[in-house]
Amino acid sequence: MSKHLKEKEEKILHVLECLAEESAKGTPIVVEGKKDINALRILGIEGSIISAKTGGKSLLDVISEIEKTEAKEVILLLDFDRRGKELTQNLTKHLDTMTVRLSLNFWRELSSLIGSEVKDIEGLASYMETLKRKTINS
Numbered sequence: 001m002s003k004h005l006k007e008k009e010e011k012i013l014h015v016l017e018c019l020a021e022e023s024a025k026g027t028p029i030v031v032e033g034k035k036d037i038n039a040l041r042i043l044g045i046e047g048s049i050i051s052a053k054t055g056g057k058s059l060l061d062v063i064s065e066i067e068k069t070e071a072k073e074v075i076l077l078l079d080f081d082r083r084g085k086e087l088t089q090n091l092t093k094h095l096d097t098m099t100v101r102l103s104l105n106f107w108r109e110l111s112s113l114i115g116s117e118v119k120d121i122e123g124l125a126s127y128m129e130t131l132k133r134k135t136i137n138s
Contacts, residue, residue, distance in 0.1 A: 002135055008113060009131045015109045016043050016128075022075060023047030027103075028066065029075045030091065032084060035122035036077075042125040052078065052087060063094055073101040079120040080111050 020043075023029055028048040031037060037049045048069060052062045066074055076091060078084040088104070095102055110124070118127045 005131060006135045009128070009135055012110065012113050012128065012131070015106060015113070016045075019075070019077075019106050020045050020047075022103075022106075023049075026071065027073050027075055028069045028071050029077050030062070030066065031077050031121050032079055032087065033122070036079075036120065039122045039125040040077075043128065052091070059090055059094060062091065063098075066095065066100060067098065071100065073103055075103045075106055077107050077110075077121055080107075080114070080116075081119045084120065 019029070023045050024047055026047065028050055029040065029045065030050045030052055031040065032053045033051055034054055037051055040049055048071075050062065050065050050069075051057070057065075074095070076088050078088045078091075088107070092102055092104075114124075114127065118124055
């Protein structure tokens with residue numbers, strides 16, 4: 001059991017390290033809200049993070065904010081629940097017409113590693129703490 005959890009923790013940490021590297025290179029990350037931003041900061045993500053649902057933003061506001069970054073690529077890291085998936089689809093549909101390349105790789109990797117254990121990005125930091133505690137205590 002503990003070997004499986006340790007491997008899982010290492011894989012998630014690797015994904016988060018790669019995410020931090022991409023972010024440090026200037027690739028903006030789009031999340032749903034302020035708590036998601038806080039969770040990513042706790043996990044060591046330093047770069048530009050755009051909140052898609054803070055302060056009554058519309059989809060057009062978010063798209064405009066992404067355009068203003070003038071980034072060639074944007075990482076979509078919305079929640080793993082139904083609403084997050086819907087927002088991801090809507091942003092993908094609208095951003096496909098722009099010259100911005102969308103990356104869903106981190107979302108897919110994290111989603112496959114955590115399954116239904118975490119439903120949102122804001123829960124990722126506490127999940128990692130729990131995982132760390134379990135691997136230490138086993």
